[in-house]
Amino acid sequence: MQKRKIMEKIHWLGAVDWDRRLFDSLIPLPDGTTYNAYLIEGSEKTALLDTVDPPMAEVLTAQLDNVPKIDFVVSHHAEQDHSGTIPQVLERFPQAKVVATPKAKGMLMDILKIPENAFVTVQDGETLSLGDKTLEFIHTPWVHWPETMVTYLQEDKILFSCDFFGSHIATSDLFVTDQGRVHEAAKRYFAEIMMPFRNIIAKNMEKLNGYDIQMIAPSHGQIYDRPSWIMDAYQDWVAGDPHNLVVLPFVSMHGSTRKMVDHLTAALVERGIRVELFNLAVTDIGKLAMALVDAATIVVGVPTVLAGPHPLAAYAALLANALKPKVRFLSIIGSYGWGGKTVETLAGMIPNLKVEVIDPVLCKGLPAEADFASLDRLADSIAQKHKENGFR
Structure with missing residues (x-):
């Protein structure tokens, strides 16, 4: 040219x-x-x-x-x-x-x-x-x-x-x-x-x-x-202020974490909150980064692998830490088989995010009714915090 x-x-x-x-x-x-x-x-x-x-x-x-x-x-x-x-x-x-x-x-x-x-x-x-x-x-x-x-x-x-x-x-x-x-x-x-x-x-x-x-x-x-x-x-x-948006990057190996992600998504939508999901096994990280520009809350959906977070979820945490979005709240949901330190490990990967951590929801194996109830309470907490801050 x-x-x-x-x-x-x-x-x-x-x-x-x-x-x-x-x-x-x-x-x-x-x-x-x-x-x-x-x-x-x-x-x-x-x-x-x-x-x-x-x-x-x-x-x-x-x-x-x-x-x-x-x-x-x-x-x-x-x-x-x-x-x-x-x-x-x-x-x-x-x-x-x-x-x-x-x-x-x-x-x-x-x-x-x-x-x-x-x-x-x-x-x-x-x-x-x-x-x-x-x-x-x-x-x-x-x-x-x-x-x-x-x-x-x-x-x-x-x-x-x-x-x-x-x-x-x-x-x-x-x-x-x-x-x-x-x-x-x-x-x-x-x-x-x-x-x-x-x-x-x-x-x-x-x-x-x-x-x-x-x-x-x-x-x-x-x-x-x-x-x-x-x-x-x-x-x-x-x-500008964050939007009334939850960004939910997740990975699920056997379907348990995905069930939790789907339930929380539905609960948040019912409470008037927009949600953007990112399946980390296939997502374009540029799209995830774009969503983080506006997000008020990040919820990471992560299974436990070898006593720690799945590597794709760890990568998403490192990415968010490097990009330093204006997000205000963070939580973690996921499933484990026998134990581990997923929450502690992920928390240590995001020192640059000045966020309030909302109590995570972890379950052993497939989520049960009590776990779904905990996810509903998490949705309530997020909705209340968004409302208190006037996010639109």
Whole structure:
């Protein structure tokens, strides 16, 4: 795909990765992704903002064939899917300088072996003139690495946001055309890499409040030519109250835990609570992460294996601990054969979750009437806590 015009003297460059299905050997990509770079041609200087993942380097270098000069390569983020092709760009344009935060400079030298004399570092709020176009650099640490920044093009009111507001979607559309699809993809993206840094991201969003942002051009996904809705969505994901939602990841080996899960689900629904189930044997962890963005309560359904929690349930606990959702309550249900320390082990895996633990319900073998009654009481407790907190 050739470079594409956004507006006069501003072009999209980059690559559409239709086939990629896994990121960082961890994150599912059901819709592929894009690696977006942007070319800004001022009256005096030309800047390239970001590059592409190294396997797509030839796509970017071909797009640069008719570009006579590049004076600056802006690196918003040192991770390879953004900056991995900077060495090839510098080979083509050896006079170009790499513009980065001081922290990013060191990381790029370590990761890509870019020589120190190739860099120009910029402070928070510093500007760079291209002649008739002015780039303003805004440091946004922990969105989602410590060295990240974004660029505001003052004259055209465009925010080049790197991973901020991004979404993994492979598409030929330059601008957002299906808001529902992009909303889901952006929420998945937020859940998987941004959610652990919610508090810092909230402060970074406050920094953007003083800017007139008419367009957001992220480094993954489509360009937002009407950006207010995605900024509002981020505000809710970052700082909004949890929803009246129970997320219930579970695994069941012989059906006992599944019976408990089904009973609790029905009891919660009867009490006006929305429930999302995730069978950990087959679930997309991205979908689970998305549900955790809004959840008020997590209930883990887990059988005991070799005196401890089933490994898939342990993985779900570790995932929730790493993502640090704004969940308020946690409980555990499940079945065991002869004993063990499932509850204690799982509890030790979630030190990052600042939650109130509601009494777990464990049964020996198949659940009996007394166990179902305990599950009903658990549903009562959850419903009462949601009501007291005004979750909707």
